[in-house]
Amino acid sequence: MGRSKYRKYRNQDKGNNVCFSFRKEGTCAYGDECKFKHVREDIISENLVSEALGVSGSYFPQEHGGEEIFRPRPPEERYFEQLFVTTDKNKDDDYEDVFVHMHSNGICAIGLAPGHGALNKKKRKVTKIDFIVNEKNIADFKVSGKRKKGGIWFVASHPLCTIECDDGSKYLVKASIRCKLYEVNLTLLDCPENIYTSSGHLVVVAPKKEEISEMRTNLVGKSEYEKLRLDL
Structure with missing residues (x-):
């Protein structure tokens, strides 16, 4: 995958359409305009x-x-x-x-x-x-x-x-x-x-x-x- 295509998909957590940045760090540079879902990994891991x-x-x-x-x-x-x-x-x-x-x-x-x-x-x-x-x-x-x-x-x-x-x-x-x-x-x-x-x-x-x-x-x-x- 070329660098330009990588930038296009870098914010997507492959397979579940979840924002990778928000899932790992709890923040996202795109905020409400991010096209991927904002779900935190720590909450998911606790089954909440x-x-x-x-x-x-x-x-x-x-x-x-x-x-x-x-x-x-x-x-x-x-x-x-x-x-x-x-x-x-x-x-x-x-x-x-x-x-x-x-x-x-x-x-x-x-x-x-x-x-x-x-x-x-x-x-x-x-x-x-x-x-x-x-x-x-x-x-x-x-x-x-x-x-x-x-x-x-x-x-x-x-x-x-x-x-x-x-x-x-x-x-x-x-x-x-x-x-x-x-x-x-x-x-x-x-x-x-x-x-x-x-x-x-x-x-x-x-x-x-x-x-x-x-x-x-x-x-x-x-x-x-x-x-x-x-x-x-």
Whole structure:
């Protein structure tokens, strides 16, 4: 490769489209104009996927009844695509919608969409979030290394957690997409009220790259979702 071509690609971490300078040194001369993703290696090595992707400050819903469905989007969120899984109303006349926010590298954060009945504070308040379903605690599964060994695969119908509310209602939240578990948001165990905040995602997962295109066809985008839930 000639010197001019080398300069063109020197900032790219081969194979994953991550900025090499930012990954190794935590800084990049190009700043926000860099065309590669800024993900720090030390965070990745500790398996803190959500922190590496900026999920804790993501564009997540707060609750029903506000003037805006979504929080203001911070600059680091520019790589996320907002997708949603919609449902019919349940026996309590509530939706059980789920968001799937996809990073440009395919990793997704899954949580409750604005239309989910558990977020309707006019009716109820979330009091408990439990990741033990069918006597299996998905929070016990640990992943390690860059290839995330030890993660378990979910089909769309696989339960992620149960959510209990002060009015006695319970919700079973499902994975909604075929994916591999990377990380569980354990802060929700002690602070279930975080479900209403920007750090209220349930899990961080990754679908197979070859299945992403097909997966998108079964989800709806932000604009379409807002049209479907005009009553929120």
